[in-house]
Amino acid sequence: MLRSVAALVLDELAVFEFGVICEVFGLDRSEDGLPVLDFRVCGPEANVPLRATSGGVLITPDHGLDGLQGADLVAVGATRLRAFPEPVLEALRAAHAAGATILSVCSGVFVLGAAGLLDGRRCTAHWNAVDDLRERHPLALVEPDLLYVDEGDLVTSAGTAAGIDACLHIVRRELGSAVVNGIARRMVVPPQREGGQRQYVDQPVPECSVDTLAPVLDWMLEHVDQDHSVAALAGRAGMSARTFARRFAAETGTTPVRWLTLQRVLRSQRLLEDTDLSVEEIAHECGFGGAALLRHHFRRQVGVSPADYRRSYGCGADSVAARMRAAGR
Template sequence: MGNSIALAVTEGMLHFELSLAYEVFGSAPDGVGVPWYDVEVCGTGAVRVGRFRLEADQGLDRLRHAGTVIVPGWVDVNVEPPGDLVDAVRAAHEAGARVASLCTGAFVLAAAGLLDGRRATTHWAHTDVLAARFPRVAVDPDVLYVDNGSVLTSAGKAAAMDLCLHLVRLDHGSSVANAVARRLVVPPHRAGGQAQFVAAPVPSRDDHPLAALLPWAIERLDRPLTVEDLARRAGMSSRHLGRHFRAVTGTTPLQWLLTQRIRRAQELLENTDDGVDAVAAATGMGTATTLRRHFNRTVGVPPDAYRRTFRARSGATEPDDTSAGVRSG
């Protein structure tokens, strides 16, 4: 199964989410020295996806042999998804596949019973429908994506890209995921817990009130920045700054800072031999204890285990714990 990815398609799928997933997983970015994904489009012969006709590479029975199954968005949430697709997705999960839905593809996962007793999300416009039709699913309408380990769900459109990049990050690390994001010219990381719907419109990249502040802060992650520091730099009150952060990033200044610090820590753990104390200092965490606490809570594993995982995947030699100053976590 390994790096094999099956894109499950059938009549009634949304072409945007399908194309997006193929763009992310279909080809490796330049200079990435890791085994890339083997992607297959699996369906029932020629199917209509949006306004296009698509010929599948394999039948739906192929899903059970994939390492990861991606279920794109579903056009009409008021129509039950095809039974053969639901059965194939359920069988794939039972065979050990990781299953991820993009946008309204969550309705397929819910019909297969994969979301029972789990948190899940979908496009904000359809979360009420999902919750009403599948009462055993804990629907969260306010997040970009939900990672339950072997079952993942995302909100609509841009959040589907976030989830796909999240999968690349889980499989190959932050540096590789960032390389994919650069190739596709999209933001490298938005945490799944961010709000999926922001009432205020997000201004263009060079025309929002935080355009100068965000890169300034990223260059100073080794410093103990506070909300007051950011507000002073931006020339606004802390309350005003908080409103702008919510409108532009969908989160608070402190949560945004923490996300950037964790991202930087991931990159340092993957690409340097710096010990955990040095990584903590370079990311403004102060101490290894603080870094371990936030890293474990956010990423799900301690920094030491994260480094071992991605050193093993890349074939690199793990630094000696004593010489590098790494302590067990």
């Protein structure tokens, strides 16, 4: 259960990536019925300003490295540094050994590597830093194309937007879809992008126009329980199948099939949390056709079986409220 978050900041920190951590974990959204986390900003020394990559900006942490102790999550923001003080690395290793999940946003992954936490573990980084990461930490299993990688107690992410995805993924994993949907709604971002999506699309993005696939996407969500061929969707959009597939990738970053599968998994999560429908019934409600296919995609996306997910997150509004109270609401 996620109750406390320590944001570790270092010299040459990237303000935007640090802001992502603060926005997801550090804001009081109790007026929206969301849990308030114990959030603290920690640096090598308390009350000693640190330089940001943006000229003239200083960040002053109100906690030293002792603030990492007891945190459920330690979030390491991006920094231009590649060498780090040994006390910082010792504190990070100690927090991990004590049971904290360690999250890195963008180049914060180099801090994890210097602490030895990436050895033999899958991880990712911004696409322009993966070669440097491999060279500095040859024992790390670097996945160069992914938005984020969840290794349980170690979550790494690529650039700025992928950092948002990773932070929201942790919220969903620890506090459930009701909480992450509330945060995402306030941030005006998608509540979940699939971590296995590519960081960027190789083909050029077509010129912007007034046309959008939003009406088709909305229709797909309203009829998520139905089968949808690319040809039929293209016809609804008034495009050829090839043009539709290209436009779909440009707008969503993925294919129609993968996008629809993700939406079906998201709906199944909500039904597992908020209803007592059987897994077979939920599979049909979400368009999977049967429980076996739901289990396959659910485990691939969420990392656990539907039954295990339901045991963790319960059924109905009372269990959601209980999770919020346990998280410090």
